[in-house]
Amino acid sequence: MPSTVTPSPVRDWLSRHLGGAEALFLLFIVVVSVLLIEFSSAILAPLLASLVLAFLLQRMVDLLESTGCTHGLAVGLTTLLLLILLYGSLLIMAPVVWEQFGALYDSLPRLKGAVVQLVEALDKSLGGSLGKNAAAQAGEFIQQEFRRVGSTMLSSGFTTLSNIASVLIYLFLVPLMSYFLLKDREQMMTWFRIHLLPDHNERLAPIWQELKQQMGNYVEGKFTEILIVGGISYAVFVVNRLDYAALLAVAVGLSVVIPYVGAAIVTIPVLLISYAQWGLSAPFFYLCGAYFLIQILDGNLLVPLLFSDAVSLHPVVIIMAVVVFGHLWGFWGVFFAIPLATLCKTLLNTWPSLPLPALQDR
DSSP: OOOOOOOOHHHHHHHHHHSSHHHHHHHHHHHHHHHHHHHHHHHHHHHHHHHHHHHHHHHHHHHHHHTTOOHHHHHHHHHHHHHHHHHHHHHHHHHHHHHHHHHHHHTHHHHHHHHHHHHHHHHHHTTSTTOTTHHHHHHHHHHHHHHHHHHHHHHHSTTSHHHHHHHHHHHHHHHHHHHHHHHTHHHHHHHHHHHTSOSOOTTHHHHHHHHHHHHHHHHHHHHHHHHHHHHHHHHHHHHTTOTTHHHHHHHHHHHTTSTTHHHHHHHHHHHHHHHHHHOSSHHHHHHHHHHHHHHHHIIIIIHHHHOHHHHTSOHHHHHHHHHHHHHHHHHHHHHTHHHHHHHHHHHHHHOOOOOHHHHHHO
């Protein structure tokens, strides 16, 4: 009697989705990338930062080449502009932000008193339902949190020779690596296609193009959003004469890196500092109105303009991507949460699978 093979849905699924060379290669790349980032994130951090800058600067290189510049000249001019902007912003903004953070740290007793006063007024309006020690506990909590953040910044700042050396290495190494990534991009891609890709890789090309487009557009859009939101926030804070304007503007600008959650977190110090400065007076409400207008325009106008693909993702998916990738890979996981989520969606939609007739012939 001829032997019969019992159909197996699991075997058929594995054969269809992992039976081709392209699928196996793609799975290998995904697994190796995850393992490298998981176990070598500290070592790979300069490379990741360099890749971010290379994606960010590639459009300018293309623009200069379209005007007649050679590739080498375009890369050189772009790198020179990067160095001017990077070192110039550090020399101008870093001392101001650091000085304002120190002043804010010294004014913790005043901030704590304002929080206690606010909670006492709220408790009185609610008829004492918050409890007898609610105001004192709230003030102590705020003071402890600011001290914790301050100690973290001091321990990771320019307080030890090793931290100073790490910062100096980054300031030299990252622009240098970005220069070579821009200069030798075509040679690197050619070597990758010849030596690493399988012979039949027609279905991998769309995935690579989608990844390159998503990463490039996201990095460019995110830096644009940081500059716009941070710059407008700084102008609003200065016009309203808010204390620690530069420090808070930097915090508001960087908060857009974490979708939804970042805006909620940075709102707390903005409101607390403005309340400690003015109380429940007209300047406080003017500042709050302007600040919330910035957040509304960012979420409903700027983000849809800059991240049309990201808007197609459900907010729950975006928040879960921030939580999962942030837990796995820290800052870079949070920064790339949206393009990684979009990439996962692309992989699910375009994974190279064998057609059903091919399975029946095997």
